[in-house]
Amino acid sequence: MELLPSLLSTLKTLDSGTLEKEYNVVRSQTSVLKRGPSLRTEVGALKENIKKNRYKDILPYDQSRVVLSLLTSDSDSDYINASFIQGVAAGSSYIASQGPLSSTVIDFWRMIWQYDVKVIVMACREIEMGKKKCECYWSPVQQSAAFGPFTVSNEEETRPNEEIVVRNLTVTYQQDSRSVTQYQYLSWPDHDVPYEAAGVLDLLERARDSQGTHTSPLLVHCSAGCGRTGVIIALDYIHDLLVTEQINTTDFSIMNIVLELRRQRPSAVQTKEQYQFIFTAAICMFERLLKAADERQLYSNLSQQQKKPVKPPPVSKRLSQQPDMNDTYAVVNKPKHPPTVDPAHSAVAPPRSTRTLPPSPSHYYDNDRAGASAAAVYSSVRPRTKPNTLPLSVTPIYDTAQPSNHRLEEGLLPVKRLSSTDHDYEDLSPSVPDMTLCSPGGIGFNCRIQKPRGPRDPPAEWSRLER
Structure with a gap:
């Protein structure tokens, strides 16, 4: 977190012209990678798999594609248009997937079940610009729907704001049930960017909270699983770099992060506007983290001040600060033995019983001792x-x-x-x-x-x- 101010300053100095040049470098280097032998898409191009791709030019690379080993019927294959993307921490990863087709919804749930996916981030609507962009793979709220051997129940559907829909799903397969949380972001047009970054960052914060400590991959998809999906994964990747302190000012480069994403998923971060949006959202993220760090520091300082023990003053100082009680309180100490009163002039009623008084106690009030050397303290009333x-x-x-009921009589x-x-x-x-x-x-x-x-x-x- 100590590097955040310098990183934030560096990002703010970049203008649109510099970012456009960087994006052109990303595109040119990606074209070189595709022509090389390392990035192949042979499995996705097979005849039996062609119909499983929403777009014929967006095929997963063979070395990073998601392989389905869970078989639910004899016609099942191991192919789905989805790619693994390595996360920051060891063992963490993302699944970047296209939105399922009507013919691949069962494969989509096979993937979720096999890799024990807990959280799904959906960055598109079902229909956009009059075209079907994603098949509905969940059921209406408080209802259930069957997708092959999988039964999906929509337990609850909420909208924390106008941009996000949260669905709590229960998936049942062979008498076993699991919970899956889906976050659908509604304000992101295809091939475009949201009007502000705060909504996307809020979406990611909610997804991370639901993911918790689960090591299962975070599933992110849009329609093709490359443009909007790539931006979301890039932003979450940058966040993890910061919180795990695996970032420094010398080698931090959003361009290199996007290039690494494109080595694992084709056309990740698909347009120049999406590339520039990553910088805008990263600046907003850094400012949020700095503000949160300042608030935590302030709270920590206040907590330490409250927990700091207060050292009492020395005894001599406390005695010197003792108020003069003779001028503040008037304490009447009654004698422990009844005073001697002349019976002829006494108005005191006689005692109810004649009993022998107990012997003198071992302790004395300050005015009880006869002939005490010390002067009595608070022993008499001094007006x-x-x-x-x-x-x-x-x-x-x-x-x-x-009295309130007084009467006058002879004045x-x-x-x-x-x-x-x-x-x-x-x-x-x-x-x-x-x-x-x-x-x-x-x-x-x-x-x-x-x-x-x-x-x-x-x-x-x-x-x-x-x-």
């Missing part, structure tokens, strides 16, 4: 001082709340007198100072009014009416 605290003579504004609110059995007050330690007023503007928290020692009139501040 925060306010610089603008009103004197006692000033009436507080928000410190008291008026005063009715007051319920407290009996000696009321327990609506909080017991405070004797060390807590008396506080009768809250700071003005407060909302009533930490306002401590010590419980009255006996029946008496409530403080005048409780019943003063705001005017």
Whole structure:
């Protein structure tokens, strides 16, 4: 992937004139190869096989043709107009085939079954320009069709976009069933190119996902199995070169790739426009791969940052950053033993039972130890001082709340007198100072009014009416 930027820059510098010259070189070298002894098409030219070829000038080379060894009847032969094309990785390959004729549909399924094909890429329509370009070798959706000894069921048919049809087929032969996925590309005219490369690249990505780790060949066909088929195989071949890092800037040449394809399948990449389209699609592919690599790097960096452990600060620093809790919280620690109260003035109810208190525990609260050397921490309520605290003579504004059902009587609110059995007050330690007023503007928290020692009139501040 490190070479992608330089490869992309090189491809973008090529103009149409340069590409046209390269394609002319491809054609001239292919003509030389055909005249040589290495590329023969004798089997396809046999009398009994002539009728099995859709076009008389597109015959598979003998050394790379697909040989059928699966025999389903006495009339079966080993010939089909299809060629093996070697892939990038060892053991991987493609089958470039013509679209089946009505007389070769059974041979087509023999080939698929024999070589355990899992994915088919169909780059043509059945009828184009008013001519039959490919025989229908599948059944309508949710139906089955018999092709000789093979039964093909179309389990599902979807269209992820307007250019692609996906068919999930089940093929049965001699009580054995297999799944085959077919991708039909609808937007590629014969002897022409698609209007954009993204559709073809999406088609190949879907086909690769379906192929997965299967080592069986990827079957690609159009009508003749050379022009559109050659472009698709060339693009997938370039993709595999990139992902397997078998590519470099010195010897990477699309012209050489196309020449190698033509040594295995005649007329692969059939026109100059198709040859130029490979460059256009390759640029789009490189840009996609670069973007995906950047996104993966960004995601990896974010993941590493999230997984990086956070080192806590030193203990001394943590202690220095400890907030002053005396100014934040007011914690009242009640004494562990009941305070000594004069019975004559006590309003505290007597205990429900007289039981012996347990011995003093082995641990102490911070204000329990008598004569402790350390000063108590958070042991008493310290009201925060306010610089603008009103004197006692000033009436507080928000410190008291008026009940919603208040009634005026002689200018005063009715007051319920407290009996000696009321327990609506909080017991405070004797060390807590008396506080009768809250700071003005407060909302009533930490306002401590010590419980009255006996029946008496409530403080005048409780019943003063705001005017």
